Amino acid sequence: MEITHQYAQTIVDRTMKILGYNINIMDSRGIIVGSGDKKRLNTFHQGAAEVIRTRRPIEITSDMARNLEGVKPGVNLPIYLNEKIVGVVGITGEPAQVRPFGELLKVSVETMLQEAFLAEQFRAHQNAKELYLYDLVMGNFEDEELFEIRGTALGFDMKLPRVGVAIKVEDLNVNDHYEAELILQKKREYLLTCIKTAFDNPQNIIGYSGSSSFTVFCVVGKTDTREIKRQVSAGIEKLESLLQRDQIRFRAGIGKFHQGLKGLRKSYFEAIKALLIGERTRYSSNVIYVTDVSLEILISSIPKEALENYICNVLPDSHVLEILKKPKFLQTLRAFFESDLNISMAARRLKISRNTVTNRLETIKKLTGLDVRELSDAIKLKLLLLIIELE
Template identity: 25%
Template sequence: MYISKIAAQAIVEEIGEEIHEHINMMDATGAIIASTNSARIGQMHEGARRIIQEGLPELYISGDMETETTRRGINLPLVVRGEILGVVGITGEKERVMGYGKIVRRMTEIMVTDSIQKDKKRYDQRVRYRFIEEWIEKSSAGFYSRNLIDRGRHLGIDIERPYRVMVLYFRDYHKLSDTLEGQKLLEEMEASIRHEMERCGFPYLREPPRQICLIPKCSDAQMKKTAEKLSGMIRQKYDRDVAAGFDSGQGSGEDIAQGCAEAFRAASHAVTWKEPFYYYDDLNIELFINEISEAAMLEYLDKLFGRDSGDRLGDYMHLIEQYFAYEGAVGKMAESLFMHKNTLQYKLKKLAEVTGKDIRRPSDAVVYYMALAFYQKLHMERTHFPDMAK
C-alpha cells in the first residue's frame, strides 16, 4: 500500500484548515510528500525517519532538535491495516500541538484508508476497461484464447456469451467538458450509467465522449427499454439528455467490434438529428454520409444554392426540412409554418428559381434530401459534438 501525493496533499490541506496549523505528511522513507507549507515538499524529515526505523509511537521535535529540514512539532506514525505507511506531523509549540496529535493521526488514517480504497477501485476499473478494449479488438477474429477467456471470468465477464452493443452520448458533452463544474457533472453521470450497468452484470466501457454498453443478446424492443431506463435516470437525476445508438443485432453477437462500429454510426445519427435513440438497421443515406468530406458537402451546397446564399441558406433548409417532414403535404406544411398555402407555394417556386430544381418533382426531391442531410451533418454536429464533424 502507498499514499498518492495528490491524495496526501488534499488530506493535509483539509486537516490544516480545520486546526489552523501547518501539517506535513511523510511517506515510508521519511520524505515529505505533502505539506501546507509547499516549500517543505520533497525534503527528508529526520524525525519521521526515526519513527519508521525505530518504531516510535510518537516523536516531538523540540527547539534544540530542529534542523533545516525538521521543525519543532509532534510527529506520529500512520498505521493502516497493521502497516506503517508514513508519518503525519503538526508544526508548532508542544503545549499547542500535543492535544491535536492523536486526533489528527486518527483523522489522517481514516482519510488515507478511504483514499487507498478509492485508488484501488480506480485501478480495478482501469484494468477492467483495458480488458474490454482488448476483448473488442480481438472479437473480430471469431475466436478467443483460453487466457483471454480465463481473464474475463476472473473479472466476472463471460466473453463467450453473445452480446449486442449500445453506444451512449451525453448531449452538450463538449460544452460541459469546458468547465470544472461541467466535468464533475459528466463524471457523476458516467458513474451513474456504469453503476447501473454493473448492477445488471453488463460489461461497460467509458471511451469519452461516448460510453459503450454491452448487453446480452436480446430484441430491439429490449434494447430500447434499456436505453429508455438509462436516459430516464439521467434526466431525473441531472436534467440532461442522452442519445443512444444500437447495433443491428443481425450477427452471432460474438463480433463485438462490428457491433461497436454499427452502434457508433447509429449514435452519431441520433446526436446529429436530435433523436433520443436510433437503430443501425434504420440508417440509409447516413451509412455513407460519414465517408463524404466536409469540403465536398460544402461544395455541393454552394453549387446548389450559390456561394452568396449566406443567411438565406438557413431559411431554405428550414423550408426543405418541413417539406420532407410532412411528405410534401402543402396544407400541413402551411399550418406548421403559420402561413397561407399560396404563400408557401410561392416560396417553393422561388426556391426552384434559385436552384434550378423543383422539390415538388420526385426526380429533383433527392437533390434536396441530400442537401438537407449535408447541412444537418455540418451544422448540427458542429454545435453538439465538434469532434464528430472532423
C-alpha cells in the same frame, strides 16, 4: 501506497488549523514529506526511522532531541494503511503537552490516507474500464478469450448481449462560461455521471469517446429490434429527464445486436453511422436506430459518380439542383415525406398555410417534372433529397 508530498502536505495543512501545533509526516524511509515547517521537508527524521523499525510510538524530549538527527521534541506514532506501516506522524512539542493529541492525530491521518487510497484505487479502476472500452472500440482483442477474462476482472460478463449506443452532446463548448478547460472537464464528468445514472445496469460499459461524445455498450435482455429499441429508449428517456433541467441537448445513435466481440464493435460503428446520418439529414428525432436510416446508409455507400449520374438522369439540367437546394424547398420536401405525404400535416410541421405547401410542391413539379404526389416520382424525389442532405 507511498505517502507523497501532495497527500502529506494536504493532511498537515488541514490538521494544523485544528490543533495549532506543528505536524510532520514522514514516509516509510523516515523522510519528512509534509510539515508545517517547510525548511524540514525532504530531511531525514531519525525518530521516525526508529518508529518504523520498532513499530512502536516514540516520545522525544528536548534533552533527547539534541542527540538525534533532524529531530525536535514531540510525539511520533506509526501510520498504518491496510495493516502495513506506511509512515510516521509526529506532533512537535514537549510530550507532556502534546501527548493527549497524539492518538487522535494518528487516527485522523490514517482515516484521511485511507480515503485518499480508496479514491486512488477507484480512479485506477475507472481508468482500467476506460482503457477496456477504448480497446473494444479499436478492436484491440486478438485473443478474444483473454480479452473476456480481462473484462471479468473489471466486473463485466462479456457473454451478455449488448448493443452499441453513441451519444453526442450538442453545444458543449458554446457558452463562454464553459470555455475554461477545468470547468469543461467538470461538465464532461457531470454528463458521464448522468449517463451512468440513466443506464444504471452495472454491466453496461460506459465511457468517453471524444470531447462531447460518449459510448455505451448497453446490455439488452432480448435481441430483436423492437425489444432493443424499447430497452435502450428507457435509458435515453431517463437521460433526457436528468439533463432537461440544465437544458442540455443530445443526440443518440443505436446499433443492432451482433454476436461476439467483433459484433459488438460492429454495433458501435452502426450507432456512430446512425448518429452522423441523423445530424446530416436533420432527422426529426434525437434518437436514431440504425435500421431507421437503412436507406440513408445505403445511399451513403454508393460511389459519388453513380449518385451524380442519378441526379443527371432525374433532373432536366444542373441549375434545377441549385434551386432545389434552397432551404424553403428542402424543408418542404422533408416535412412532406415525414408527414407520410400529407399536405396538411406538413403545413403544421412547417407552421405555414396548406396553400403555401401546395404552391411549393407545384413549383418543384414545374422545375423537375416530378409530381411528389405520384408514388414513383415521390421515390425519385425522396432519393434526391437524401443525396442532397448526405453530401
